[in-house]
Amino acid sequence: MSLLKFDDVSVFYQGIPAVQNLSFTLQEGELSVLVGPSGCGKSTTIRLVNRLLTPTTGKIFYQNQPLSQFVPETLRRSMGYSIQGVGLFPHWTVAQNIAAVPQLLKWPSSRLQPRVDEVLELVGLEASRFRRKLPAELSGGEAQRVGIARALAADPPLLLMDEPFGAVDALQRARLQKVLLSLQQHVKKTILLVTHDLDEAVLLADRLLVLQQGRLVQHASPAEVLRNPATPFVQEFLGADRALKYLMRFRALEVMEPYQVSGEISTQEQVSYDSNLREVFSLMVALGKETLLVVQDQRVVGKVHKTTIENLAAQDSAR
């Protein structure tokens, strides 16, 4: 079943098109990423979904019903929403922030606290430590996590994320991306995420929607987009290192050959089992090594060969 469907949607601001003839369907349980350079209409698109904007022409269907039939507030309460600036309510504690939508939905109060704790743990925050904190007492990364937890709180079928990691540093961003991926493995939500960062898009997406000047130019899996860019624009947007970007999709664990070792090993020659292959490959180049050991729980579980990775990348771009 399609959860969300755009049918030939266009939006004009004073005669100037922001998005044009947009048609796509989101499959349930998939993480779709709207990606494109700034000004391509991706934020406009996500704001159409929760009716912060209305299309000039065309129709949008949510759960097979026209979007215009929903009361905007009811609609928004059934969609999680997380934005770049987080926008936590500064006068409420973390728990109160997270409970905002469930309270609007008039959940019985006995259900609130367990749910708050549950989503806090989902985003990797210790509930007992963070429940009573105020937003001002959180770091940027923690605030983002609480923002995601707040979006998840009422267990909405659809999650909208508008540049959710836009305001944090690269290290935090990488951590939050991991949190989102592991979270998605648990909850299997339909997620529509907007980003201008192609690396982020490739890493997170089950399906990419590439936008150019308000038009959808390619809608496919990351592998497909990287392999066969639909237009010269997409090819240019992906950059010359698209073969390497493709490697981000794989983890060391997936391509290693099982291997046991006893005794001391140099810390330089090992990678974590959940490192992606782009990280592994660049470490190999930096160290001048042909193989690296894969470590899980401080135990060597296998080794990765440079040739394996090269073959994977080459084979894929050849196809």
Place this chain on the structure above:
Amino acid sequence: MVKRKRLSSLKDRFFSGRALSWAVIVTLVLVFLPLYRLDPNRVVLGPPVYFAQVLSVSPMLWLVVLLGVIVTFFLRGAFQEFFLLLVALSLWCFPTLTWPQAGQLSQELRVSPDVAFWLVQVLAISRVLVRKKASRRLVVTLRIVVLGVSLATLLGGGCAALSVIKEANSAQVFERLGQHLSLTVGAMVGALIVGVPLGAAAARSRWGKLLFQSVSLLQTIPSIALFGLLMVLLAGLTRSFPSLQSWGVRGIGATPVEVALTLWAILPLASAVQAGLRMVPSDVIRAAQGLGFTPSEVFWKVELPLAMPSALAGFRVAVVQTMGNATLAPLIGGGGLGWFLFQGIGQTSPDMVVLGVLLVLIVTGVADQLLKLLINAQQRRLRNVAFEV
């Protein structure tokens, strides 16, 4: 070497620069400036009386004052503040304790406070105000003691011989005080009803902003002119609609005063509400909308609580300002504490004018401090928990 060290520690202990300067200034004021005046009657000013002269009237009592002043030289902090306040207080009641017994005060002769008297009061109050942290238990306790002693002296007739107090007929004082407070409360209720929505409108719409600007023009009308305008306007209204009179609407009296005070109070209140709402971060509002808050939920649950600190500060300013403005009410028969001022001017009685000024100052100061306490308490409560989850 050792001797100098001991000397310096002695100096630190007793003669800290700032504390010492308070004591020196108070002493200089008391010694060199006239303390009281002996007026032959209510209207005519009499000759000044210096501290040295009153010392001779009742040496024992005045030596006590002198001792109090000397003690302030050796104290600092909370205790110096305490003793300065006691010295200031003693000036109020010593005429009562000395002159009548000395038999020097005829029925007509009056002891009026003069420059040194007022300066000592001002200095003592300044000493209280310069303290930044007033939360220490010792400071609070000592201040409460002073406040209690002052009230007891005043109500017990301890200040009765002072001319200013003679002007205060207690029934009259309470009546005027009641009028003053009811004028203020009425005006603030009106200002809240108009000002808060106006500020909210000004923060969000262009029309609201336009309206806000036209209301702020009202602030530029001089007070007397506004009173005059309202008198004409309301008198005209009651002539056309006599039934309004049964509602108490009249050209003179409390009605035009209430209207004028309300009009003046709207601006500070509305602009504080507007500023508070403007300061609410836009991403917080966007998040609230995106999560499914209705526009009214956004306002009541998010915007208003976040604008509260600014709005409350504006409310406090508006209250203080209204209490000051209410002093003008007697000009059009509105009563209030300004009555003493205008009566005093009419009867050329400086003491009565001073009494009026004192009453207005005290009432306004008390209201200001009470509001400050209330606002702090409200903020603390807000910070602790708005509601439990």
